[in-house]
Amino acid sequence: MEFKFTEDNLARIEAARKKYPTALAAVMDTVYIAQEQNGYISNEVMEELANVLGIDKVNVLSVVTFYTMYHTKPMGKYHIQVCTNVSCMLRGAYELWDGVKEKLGLDHMKVSPDSRFSLEEVECMGACGYAPMIAVNEDYYENLNKEKVFEILDSLK
């Protein structure tokens, strides 16, 4: 499917471009903008992105495939991230992880058939003192237990 940035987003890309001496450096900001608009980064998105910035497509691909927050496939409407690194693990993160997996019937990097949820086991999110934690899309939820996590999941429509 053809992909075109919205006018607003083209303006945001232009602003990002001004932060750096090269167009290439704006690629990370631009991938975020594209992901926000399209949900994920498809081949067509990468092509248009390269066009707009005037850079080689291989540079876009190189970045998109390196950083874990860029997705090359559609994720769920609610992307659930559970940290299981040490500080969270010490405070019951694996209980959360197992509970969420079971409740959603999903495994790491899987998407529910209705596209509502996707699940990811993530590395330390910088919330270690408020462990265990999950993130839903861009929002952190901290000081959790299994009950609280289930409440959060239930509230997501």
Added chain:
Amino acid sequence: MEKIVLPDIPNLNQIEVYLASGGFEPAKKAFAKTPDEIIDEVKKSGLRGRGGAAFSAGLKWSFMPKTTDKPKYLAINGDESEPGSFKDRQIFEDNPFQLIEGAIITCYAIGAKTAYLYIRGEYHKWVKIMEKAVAEAYDRGFLGGKMKETFGTEFSCELYVHKGAGAYICGEESSLMNSIEGLRGYPRIKPPFPAQRGLWGNPTTINNVETITNVPAIIKNGWEWFSSIGAPKHPGTILFGISGHVNKPGVYELPSGILLTELIYDVAGGVTGNKKIKCVIPGGSSMPPLRGDQLEGVRMDAESLKEAGSAIGTGGVMVMDEDTNLLKVLLRIAHFYHHESCGQCTPCREGTGWMEKTLHRIDEGHGTSQDLDLLINVANNIEGNTICALGDAAAWPVKFMIARFRDEFEKYVRKDISIPVLNKVHSMRSTAVPLADLRK
């Protein structure tokens, strides 16, 4: 106790409050001095980097070339991805303008016209906070072209926020620069050092967020004041992020050199359920773990922790009680470094995989005592043989955890079997397709 980085002033994150509490006066004071005088002041203050290596900030700044036609850069490291570290986000949230002011003074000192503040992508909320604060600073003329009027100086600088996108390795300074340039976060071979060839090949200084946030206070109160706080060889306060099995986990700003036991028992309210401590990692998961019976008298500064057989790192203290299964902890740590290895160096790419595999095998009940020696051996072969310090960061926990808790690890292995170890594991960083393949 006076706090430097996170003062107890309500709403300090609002520019009016920051200004009312003397904000941007230190910058004015700085502009009345020469850049060399600022560098000298920071050098004498004894301020050391808060990002992990505890290197003298003033000394680092003095490496920047004085006579060059090239543009110079400051990169502020807010990648904060070291497990156990969650302190820079508190600065973004509670004291963003002091960070901005620190960036301005540092730019002036090193002659940089542009600074990038690199914030990890997961910190979306804090990226927004900092973008808003930076925009306000521009509006008020504290950044950009209007600085000349505001401060009555010839100097001006720009500050931009760069959002990362999920990669621990980008906290490593040369990888961070590649990431700002729009490349994969692969660490660069050193030398050349960033002060010679950094961002886009130009002289660059990289400092941690907390390091930079200390700068305005040093300019305001003078180096003597700063150097008299805390441990003489590592002065100032440190933001300690304490997590794991304590009653009051969180971020606490305290003078360097505080006793580790005081930090755990008094400040953080002691161990949950009044249990004994089995293990403490004092500076983020890359640092050598200490035994519970090694903690007495240990002070939280670079020199004392070195003497105790660990390191201050990011000041992220992870506390594990007597019931903790250290094999599971070490396996989780090994998994992390394997996942985050960028794969450029063979010892790191293969070694981290090998360590994870071996620990996994022990966890499945198929480990032998030789595996423990093998793990230490693999760790020793990574250490010092790689492009960047992620290799050491992966090796230390394995090496020191097993050596210091050998009795416990012996319990996890079987005495009755002896089989050769599996090898040839490749980086699990599933997104890391070699660039050569992409070009096909």
